[in-house]
Amino acid sequence: MGINKVVFCGGGGVLDKEIKVGQLLLVEGAIRDEGFSYHYIEPSRYIYTDPVITDKIAKYLSDNGISFTRGLTWTTDAIFRETVARIKQRKSEGAKIVEMEQAGCIAVSQFRGFDYGAIIYGGDDVSGDEWNNRGWRSRKGIRCDLVMLCKKLVEVI
Numbered sequence: 001m002g003i004n005k006v007v008f009c010g011g012g013g014v015l016d017k018e019i020k021v022g023q024l025l026l027v028e029g030a031i032r033d034e035g036f037s038y039h040y041i042e043p044s045r046y047i048y049t050d051p052v053i054t055d056k057i058a059k060y061l062s063d064n065g066i067s068f069t070r071g072l073t074w075t076t077d078a079i080f081r082e083t084v085a086r087i088k089q090r091k092s093e094g095a096k097i098v099e100m101e102q103a104g105c106i107a108v109s110q111f112r113g114f115d116y117g118a119i120i121y122g123g124d125d126v127s128g129d130e131w132n133n134r135g136w137r138s139r140k141g142i143r144c145d146l147v148m149l150c151k152k153l154v155e156v157i
Contacts, residue, residue: 003157005115007057007150009157011123011136011143012073012099013082021134022142024068026053026061027118029106031090034077036104040111046072047106049116053157057117061155065151071096073120075103084125086143090148091127098126115157121146 012025019025028046032038038049054070061068074095076082082098090098097120109116118126121143 001077003112003114004070005154006105006109006117007120007153007157008100008101008116009143009150010120012097012120013124013126014097014122015058015074015095015127016088017125017127017132019069019096021122021136022139023122024061024146025073025101025120025122026054026058026070027106027120028070030075030105032071032075032094032097032103033081033090034075034100034103037107040104040107042050047059047103047110051105053115053117056157057153058101059117060153068119069096070095073102074098075100082090084129087126090150117145117153117157118149119153121125122145 005085027049029046072094074090077100080105099120103120125132
């Protein structure tokens with residue numbers, strides 16, 4: 001349909017309480033624990049974004065004084081899989097945030113051959129024995145700023 005670039009933005013549950021609400025994660029890849037991505041590429045434990053695209057985004061963020069961290073997400077399509085044991089395991093595998101889309105989005109971008117980058121902001125905290133909402137869905141300013149940032153990033157990649 002003519003799409004050649006996509007920059008995704010959204011929020012996710014943090015796996016480390018030190019990640020503040022609104023802190024940006026530049027997605028380098030995802031741990032695949034869902035079904036969507038497997039319809040587009042061969043099975044694997046991890047799927048990665050294109051490092052050239054990710055580096056372009058990182059350079060823009062750094063050049064413009066925008067604080068961020070880089071890393072993996074854990075993509076799962078079922079919140080009840082977010083158990084204490086699985087959260088600990090995914091953290092040990094390198095995940096910083098849990099969300100529901102990245103593995104599938106990265107897979108589709110590879111299958112369809114378009115440039116793809118993603119930024120997820122730290123939302124609720126799923127790292128403890130009890131879930132902490134942290135008011136993450138009410139942070140409209142963070143979400144609006146992130147959408148505007150991603151509009152700029154589409155031009156960069």
